[in-house]
Amino acid sequence: MKVFGxxxxxxxxxxxxxxxxxxxxxxxxxxxxxxxxxHEKFDIDKPGKDSHRFRDACxxxxxxxxxxxxxxxxxxxGAAEPALPELLSHLSDxxxxxxxxxxxxxxxxxxxxxxxxxxxxxxxxDPHIVAIASDVPLATALPQFRLDDVEAIAAFIVDATx
Numbered sequence: 001m002k003v004f005g006x007x008x009x010x011x012x013x014x015x016x017x018x019x020x021x022x023x024x025x026x027x028x029x030x031x032x033x034x035x036x037x038x039h040e041k042f043d044i045d046k047p048g049k050d051s052h053r054f055r056d057a058c059x060x061x062x063x064x065x066x067x068x069x070x071x072x073x074x075x076x077x078g079a080a081e082p083a084l085p086e087l088l089s090h091l092s093d094x095x096x097x098x099x100x101x102x103x104x105x106x107x108x109x110x111x112x113x114x115x116x117x118x119x120x121x122x123x124x125x126d127p128h129i130v131a132i133a134s135d136v137p138l139a140t141a142l143p144q145f146r147l148d149d150v151e152a153i154a155a156f157i158v159d160a161t162x
Contacts, residue, residue, distance in 0.1 A: 001088065002161040005099040005109030007129065009119040010039075012112045013147055014100050017133060021098065024154040030095040035087050037101030045073060096161060108160055110153065113138070131156055 006014050018034060025032045045052040051064045051073065061074045072090075084105050088097060099107060103122060111123050113134040123129040123142060131143040133153055138144060145153050 001091070001094065001097055003088065003097045003099060003107050004157050004161050005102060005105060005107045005128070006112060007101065007103035007109045007122060007126075008112035008114075009117050009122075011117055012114045012119070013135075014112045017112055017147065017150070017153070018098055018100055020150045021154050021157070024150055025096065025158070028154070028158060030158070032096045032098060033091050033094045035084070035091070035097060035099045035102075037099075039101075044071065096157070098157075110157065112147070114147070130160060 006018055008014050015036075022032055022034075043052075045055065051062045054062045055073060055075055058077070059075070060077070061072060063070060063072050084099065084102050084107070091097060099105070099109075103109070103126070106128055109126070109129050111121065111126075111129045111132045113119075113121060113132055113136075115134070115136045121132070121138070121140070123132060123140065129142065131145065131153075132138060132140060133145045133147050133149075135147050143156065145156070
């Protein structure tokens with residue numbers, strides 16, 4: 001399984017970029033999965049629904065299935081957050097996994113930078129960042145892409161994971 005990270009500060013455009021990359025990578029014949037790290041408590045379930053009620057009643061895991069999809073929800077119940085390798089082990093076979101967040105992981109990454117965030121670049125302090133996508137030109141020796149140049153970014157990721 002090939003893994004490639006998309007890292008950057010909050011509101012830099014990571015999710016939007018991945019959303020735009022997925023159909024481009026699919027047209028290249030790749031089956032792509034995504035692992036996203038969330039900093040805050042999040043929920044994909046709805047209060048009052050059966051699966052949510054099971055979780056509230058202290059179920060360790062709940063699988064919900066339908067004719068169109070299934071989802072596994074696991075509660076930590078105070079245990080440590082799983083590391084990226086453990087999360088990756090739960091994925092089905094695919095050609096590529098795009099990892100959003102996990103900016104401190106030792107995986108090859110594209111940094112997403114937006115000047116309006118006012119945040120510094122991550123790349124000077126992370127040797128695993130191999131390219132940058134930004135809304136402004138940057139002084140860097142790394143390959144650089146415009147945030148909207150999705151075709152070129154997709155081609156770079158395919159080449160970087162070949």
